[in-house]
Amino acid sequence: MPRYAFKIEYDGRPFCGWQAQSGQPSVQEAIEGALARLESDLPRIAAAGRTDTGVHATGQVAHCDMAREWDPFRLMEAVNYHLRPNPVSVLACARVEESFHARFSAVERRYRFELMARRAPPTFEQGRVWHIRHPLTLAPMQAAARHLIGKHDFTTFRASQCQAASPVKTLDAIEITMHDIPHGQEFHFILRARSFLHNQVRSIVGTLERVGAGAWTPEDLRHALEARDRAACGPVCPPDGLYLTGVGYPNDPFSG
Amino acid sequence: MPRYAFKIEYDGRPFCGWQAQSGQPSVQEAIEGALARLESDLPRIAAAGRTDTGVHATGQVAHCDMAREWDPFRLMEAVNYHLRPNPVSVLACARVEESFHARFSAVERRYRFELMARRAPPTFEQGRVWHIRHPLTLAPMQAAARHLIGKHDFTTFRASQCQAASPVKTLDAIEITMHDIPHGQEFHFILRARSFLHNQVRSIVGTLERVGAGAWTPEDLRHALEARDRAACGPVCPPDGLYLTGVGYPNDPFSG
Missing domain, CATH: 3.30.70.580 (Pseudouridine synthase I, catalytic domain, N-terminal subdomain)
Incomplete structure (x- = not known):
C-alpha cells in the first residue's frame, strides 16, 4: 500500500x-x-x-x-x-x-510556547496564548534556560503520568525572545529536542515564568533540575500557548 | 459628568x-x-x-x-x-x-486588511483573513494603489448605501507588504485617511486583488477610479481580514 x-x-x-x-x-x-x-x-x-x-x-x-x-x-x-x-x-x-x-x-521535534504579558485579556488570542497580567524580565529567563540545554535527567520537568522509559533527554536548544505589542509584551519560548517527556515544555515554561517574574533566580532553576524531583518543579503552565511547529527527519519528505 | x-x-x-x-x-x-x-x-x-x-x-x-x-x-x-x-x-x-x-x-483612521494566499484553508485565522487559493504579484498591486493616493471622488469604491455627504475623500497612504508564511504568502494592505466611505477599504482591496491576480492592470484600476461609477468597481472583498488599527486625534488621549 x-x-x-x-x-x-x-x-x-x-x-x-x-x-x-x-x-x-x-x-x-x-x-x-x-x-x-x-x-x-x-x-x-x-x-x-x-x-x-x-x-x-x-x-x-x-x-x-x-x-x-x-x-x-x-x-x-x-x-x-x-x-x-x-x-x-x-x-x-x-x-x-x-x-x-x-x-x-523523527529525529527532532520543535515547539514554540507563546506567553502574553499585559493587563488587558487577550481577544483574538483567547486559548492561543498563556495570558499573565504582570511584566516579565527577559535576561534572567534566558540565563536560567541555559542550565537546561544539553543532556539531563529531566525528572523534575516530567508529568507523573509520563510513560517514557527514561527521564534522560537532550535539549538541543531553548531560545526566548520578547516582542513588544501595544500595551504589553509577548514572549516566545522555542525548544528543540529529539523527543520530549510528557508535559516537559509546559513544566519548563511554567518554571521559567517564575524566574521572569522575579520569584525564582536562575540558580533556583538549576537546583530544581538537579533535584530530579517532580515536587521541585514550578507551576505547569496551561496548554493554550503551546504549538508543535515542526518535526525533523533524516530526509525531509516535504522538501522540493 | x-x-x-x-x-x-x-x-x-x-x-x-x-x-x-x-x-x-x-x-x-x-x-x-x-x-x-x-x-x-x-x-x-x-x-x-x-x-x-x-x-x-x-x-x-x-x-x-x-x-x-x-x-x-x-x-x-x-x-x-x-x-x-x-x-x-x-x-x-x-x-x-x-x-x-x-x-x-478624530482626524485620522487607520485600517489594515489581511489576505492569505495559499492552497490550504486557514485554521487559526478562520474569519480573520481573506483566504484566496491563487498566488498574487505584489508590484502591480503597489503600482495600482499609487493611483488612489490623494484627493479623489471615490464613488467607484463606495457602497450604494453609503450615507456620506460627499464621495470626495483624501487617501493619505496605502501600503502593501508581502510576508512569506509556510506554503503561501500573506499580504497586508495598510490604509490611512481622515475618514473613509462605507465599504471603501473592502472595495479597494477587492479591486487590488484583481490586479495582483493579473486579471486587471494598474491602468484598469485608474480608469475605474476615474469612471466615478460603482459598477466599475472590482468585487468587494469579505470583512474577515479588516482591522481598524488606530484613530488619530490632535492630542492623543492615550499618550503618556
Missing part, C-alpha cells in the same frame, strides 16, 4: 488533543474522517507528536497508507475539502517509502 | 458590528453592558469607527460620560472584568475634556 506523509496545521481549541478518544473530538479522528471519504477501510494514521488537549500545531507530521496511488497534491486538496469546517489543514503532502514512520523516523 | 476615552481591541467574528442593533450581539452593547455593572443610567457610548459585521479592531476608540470620577486604570480593569468572556478588551483608558468626541474629534 502506498504511504503518504502529511504536514498538518491545527487550532487545538476544540479538540481533546491529537489522539482519538471515544466520545471526544480529536484531530486524529477529524483527519481519519476526511480520509474515509476518499477510501474505505483505511488503517489508523500515526503522528510524530501526540499533542495534549488544547495544544496547537503548525507543523505536525502524520502518515497514512492508502489503498491506491494518489497524486500528493490532489490528495492534499481532497483531504482539506473534507476537513471543512474543522480548523485543521494539510499544508503539504508527499509520497514516502514504506520505511518512513511519522513517529519513529 | 467626567468623560473617559477607551482604546478597544475586539475580535469581530461573533458580532453584528460595532453598532447596537436589536436582537443581535454588538460590540457597543457588550461594552455598555460592562459599564452598566459599574454605574446605572449611563448615556450611550460613541466610537470613532462604526465597524461592520465581522470587522475587527486593534485600536478602536470610544468615549463615555460617567456619573462619578474614576481612576482611569481602575476603570479599565473594571470594564475588562465585566466584559469577560466576550473577545473585547480595553487596552487603555484616559480622562478627557468634555470637548473630546471619539468620532468628531
